[in-house]
Amino acid sequence: MHDQREQPIRIFIVDDHPVVVAGLTSMLGTQSGMVVAGYASGGEEAVEMLRSRAVDLLLLDLRMPGMNGVDTLHALSRANIHIRTIILTSYETDEDIYRAVQAGAQGYLLKDALQADMVDAIWTVHAGKRYFPRHVAERLAERMTRSELTARELEVLHMLARGLTNKEIGAALDISGNTVRNHVNSIIEKLEVSDRTEAATSAIHRGIIEADH
């Protein structure tokens, strides 16, 4: 088993759902070798609190209003605060996972995880290793094989998903409709889909764009 003679792992929780904060506190607070050192309901608040608080491990929600998980990781990095981090989220889109790893997360947990898995993940990451559930790792691998969309293609993708025609997108971006068509064709090719409609739904599914407009 784990060595519990040492100092307990000080865990900090960042999540905008009060019920999740309460749940984690309740699940981890009773674990020997771990202690919940505090929590924040948003990224800004978390960065501020972590300046002056000694913490060993961060449990970080990915999707939050305002500053999201990835933004928070970058902000912490800029503030020269380095804490091993496990992303804790309901979503497992390719893009979410990819961005989280890019931003420096060492672990990725889904919110439907069992208490035992959470505890395991925390011990693993605290020990300096990485923790990714199998299907999460698979999605990450799949994402790696795909080429990135360019900034322009992303703009076009967003407008296309809102039902604009190439001509309308061109007018909005002040470029020709022919150019938009070229971008759309690249998008279709890169996402490996058959038409603009599937490009839109697939982008939502993969987490490249949001469903809400």
Add this chain to the structure above:
Amino acid sequence: MHDQREQPIRIFIVDDHPVVVAGLTSMLGTQSGMVVAGYASGGEEAVEMLRSRAVDLLLLDLRMPGMNGVDTLHALSRANIHIRTIILTSYETDEDIYRAVQAGAQGYLLKDALQADMVDAIWTVHAGKRYFPRHVAERLAERMTRSELTARELEVLHMLARGLTNKEIGAALDISGNTVRNHVNSIIEKLEVSDRTEAATSAIHRGIIEADH
């Protein structure tokens, strides 16, 4: 204030996320006048347990693997088990809310709700009233004004969202491509969108179809 001399409200939780169950138990268990009478991680399990358990109020997750929240409400109704129910979910799509109300839920709470709001909702629904946050009620109202898609249109919508052409959809459903086109046109009209691509993204946004394929 509420009358706490009476029997406490016996609350039953159905949610596939252990962390949410733990959070609710922790948040509500300490409230006077309420007691968590049990929990289940899925609909089938919940129906089985509720046959033999006296419960006053159900906190029910809407999206669960296997039997979802709406299915569970119907199953309970068929089993002649009638318990006042609050839907507790992360999502607030028009369709989710509409279906939940149709299935007989008396309240709708989002998982980012504050503890005070949850407690308030529980007292309200237990007192025989309904509880719907303002924006949830607004979405419900908006949904009511829209006409339903027919079963056939839903089939077409699903395939359209996967990038199939009218001809391909026709071949799959064994009808002519012209007929598919008619269905697509009705879909576009009913959803009040400008083309098939927006029909697909809008349907995902509204919760009519799922993003994953």
Add this chain to the structure above:
DNA sequence: TTTCCTATAGTCCATTTGCACCAGGAGCCG
């Protein structure tokens, strides 16, 4: 410097789509 990628813009062409129609048959409800 040369090479590579991106953004831009264009042409040609076949296919698909969106729109406006019409119309028959099945099924349901008052």
Add this chain to the structure above:
DNA sequence: CGGCTCCTGGTGCAAATGGACTATAGGAAA
């Protein structure tokens, strides 16, 4: 029975789309 919706299939046409190309200009990387 008469009306209603739904599913079906059709026609005609203008617009949009997707595919296969070519090409130029700018910036970044090797």
